[in-house]
């Protein structure tokens with residue numbers, strides 16, 4: 001005789017409810033956002049910039065942290081998003097911030113696909129070099145197409161309408177800040193879903209052993225290309241936010257420096273976790289802002305020293321190391 | 335019975351070294367074949383060639399009547415040709431449940447889904463737990479692979495292969511690296527393989543070979559020197575010579 005057994009009970013469930021962690025994540029971001037708003041009301045422009053760069057670093061984490069593809073060209077998608085949103089407003093009079101954001105998302109995704117097609121032909125060091133070549137090409141293209149982008153003068157004349165026709169982008173940056181927080185929260189929740197999905201699991205496999213994934217009948221390159229599109233869309237969102245909030249787009253949105261800094265922030269926070277990406281961005285940009293004001297001559301030295309300290313003593317990144325520490329503590333106390 | 339898998343005149347060399355020399359064989363559903371041969375005979379290379387991981391210099395591979403020589407490794411897996419690895423290739427940070435779940439999802443074309451978790455998909459979980467249960471891995475379903483014993487990792491390799499519902503299964507030394515005392519579980523898993531599956535197993539452990547195989551193929555220096563019944567393999571003069579040339583004694587085949 002066979003008993004009808006619920007298979008779920010046979011295997012049980014892995015520890016740690018993921019839904020609760022999602023809620024906690026949203027709560028943590030909301031608390032930080034509120035704290036920033038209350039503590040630094042005069043510095044909302046900086047905070048909004050942190051939000052837009054955080055989207056770039058999250059996007060980078062998707063391909064570097066979750067899929068293992070090292071790249072120094074990720075600002076290409078951020079910049080594409082920024083220019084798309086800016087051009088929509090400055091040249092086409094499409095000033096609805098939601099449409100501008102959508103334009104940024106689409107442009108980032110398209111740029112992501114384009115770069116994936118080129119980058120995924122190589123592996124390792126040649127791939128890294130390709131990413132650098134691509135960011136230079138994007139940069140040069142934006143520089144040359146000055147009738148569209150304003151070239152080295154930057155793109156101006158971006159005038160976003162009020163959000164939902166109600167909330168005007170004010171001089172103090174209140175609206176831009178809340179708009180950015182909303183974008184980050186939405187991106188965070190969607191990405192949590194993605195990294196836990198079957199696709200996210202597939203990508204973790206690819207990161208560890210692409211040949212094994214092929215032996216399971218899945219195409220690593222197809223999956224990576226898909227992740228590039230998603231990543232491009234997220235970075236493009238960040239770019240659009242930057243264009244909408246600052247109302248200008250400068251060439252360095254699309255620069256090697258911006259790409260490299262994003263990678264530094266990711267490593268600082270910890271790769272392969274969304275919180276690591278957020279923590280890295282926050283710490284790097286606050287540190288940069290604080291130190292460059294306190295000591296304008298040596299701030300780069302201090303940033304360098306911080307980086308060396310983290311890489312040597314906390315190779316999993318600040319968040320990654322802290323998380324590992326608390327997990328171990330938690331297990332010891334069980 | 336008609337062949338599900340055929341290899342014709344397969345050749346491959348590395349530089350001057352001929353590693354696969356005009357190898358032909360055919361397999362029917364339900365076959366249990368052992369591919370044996372001294373170290374470096376070209377057994378793993380044979381698997382790499384037929385699965386599309388290594389291009390042959392010449393020759394043909396057919397799967398269910400279709401010529402797949404020009405189809406890549408992924409395409410061959412999707413057509414039912416699945417292999418395991420001589421040294422386990424598993425994802426250290428993933429759990430057995432995730433491995434099998436990923437394989438099931440991939441087989442069904444759902445590994446690209448961007449939301450949900452297989453833990454909440456009852457049909458997937460039913461298959462995952464059935465397979466893990468069958469291979470005695472249910473207890474470890476949610477442990478990380480890095481935390482489980484090597485013998486159990488070998489079983490998980492088999493579970494992943496089976497989750498892909500292959501027509502032809504190529505096992506490259508499924509018991510390699512597992513202490514003799516722990517091979518029982520693996521042997522049981524081999525005995526429980528689906529009856530209509532065509533299986534070719536590479537193995538050095540002759541006890542295992544004799545209990546498993548209905549047909550033995552001996553490869554030496556890239557050439558098939560014997561293809562016949564297990565009972566006849568030890569009597570074959572060329573086989574004895576091939577092993578004697580490599581080992582100090584012939585007890586391995588005896």
Ligand SMILES: Nc1ncnc2c1ncn2[C@@H]1O[C@H](COP(=O)(O)OP(=O)(O)OP(=O)(O)O)[C@@H](O)[C@H]1O
Pocket residue numbers: 348353371372373374375376377378379380420
């Ligand atoms: N990529 C390669 N480049 C050069 N030579 C190779 C390569 N792969 C395998 N060989 C050589 O081909 C020969 C056959 O190797 P193969 O791994 O197929 O042997 P095997 O029969 O599986 O041996 P074992 O029982 O030790 O697993 C060996 O001499 C090996 O050194």
Ligand SMILES: [Mg+2]
Pocket residue numbers: 377378379420
């Ligand atoms: Mg071998």
